[in-house]
């Protein structure tokens with residue numbers, strides 16, 4: 562196994578076992594032909610970078626049936642509106658150009674519709690790109706990569722902001738992405754992206770952040786080191802509450818901007834906690850094993866008490882939990898979800914039926930495993946009746 566940035570040889574420090582595609586929701590007739598890969602995890606100490614050893618090809622994951630829609634969470638719609646306003650206020654002027662990488666259904670870009678900013682999205686999933694275009698969000702149905710830049714000449718060397726959310730960690734050929742940013746970004750432009758944060762994952766033992774699409778889990782140290790290799794500076798970092806703890810990174814061409822104190826603050830904090838070296842990974846591995854045991858003990862206890870257990874939200878993250886812990890329909894009867902593309906299908910690997918959100922009420926489960934624990938506030942607020950009738954929320958992450 563080799564580092565996706567430096568190509569140096571890496572040895573995995575842990576494996577989660579055989580994993581299907583995290584978003585590979587399937588029908589019964591597909592059970593026998595399901596794709597699996599060995600999901601092991603490596604750490605490049607030179608870059609302080611946690612990454613998957615093996616992973617499926619991006620084309621296999623982000624295909625026409627890709628079922629993730631950013632707008633499925635109200636809290637995320639609000640977050641992206643605030644993110645857009647922050648970008649407008651701090652980095653854009655009237656005739657600015659802006660590109661979003663992995664723009665999904667246009668939840669962020671829609672906030673630029675009423676401005677004079679010339680904006681454009683890149684989205685590899687055909688269905689989702691079409692939806693965005695139908696809604697008036699100019700979207701190129703493609704991966705953001707060097708071979709696409711000739712299609713957008715006016716953006717070359719002329720883009721004030723290139724941004725992304727929960728996308729950069731999905732891209733195995735990150736060097737190509739950074740080189741593409743280099744071609745498109747203006748001399749004084751900014752590359753801004755936010756991703757699940759390694760520190761939060763280690764803190765919470767939220768190992769379910771690791772799945773096929775999350776090739777990297779970034780830290781401030783790793784982002785700083787990666788971008789330094791390509792003549793960019795990490796100039797600011799701002800923690801975010803989204804996805805159970807994320808970090809927003811602001812990157813600019815080397816020497817063009819003052820580097821804010823936040824970068825030093827977080828690199829020092831990470832160094833102190835050994836997040837910059839493999840020691841923290843060994844501890845994380847032990848924590849994962851303990852978390853798995855605790856989860857299974859608790860679920861088995863619920864079963865002994867004849868409780869009906871369901872899953873709440875068929876997230877990508879749940880694919881890691883269910884397959885790592887070996888939880889199938891003998892434990893969880895169904896998973897409810899609001900995404901119409903998932904309803905009627907079965908969860909990847911463990912084949913638990915996905916049902917509509919309305920069945921959460923009608924089937925009266927006793928226990929709900931909150932797979933979307935990162936959307937806890939939004940979900941607990943709308944599901945108050947569940948607690949009122951004696952239901953109990955459960956998660957491997959503190960909720």
Ligand code: TYD
Pocket residue numbers: 629633634635873874875876877878879897898899900903918932933934935936939940
């Ligand atoms: P998210 O944590 O963003 O998923 P992922 O792990 O894939 O990044 O959660 C999105 C999923 O959760 C999506 O399938 C819709 C579902 N969901 C519900 O079913 N109900 C809800 O109230 C919310 C907020 C999400």
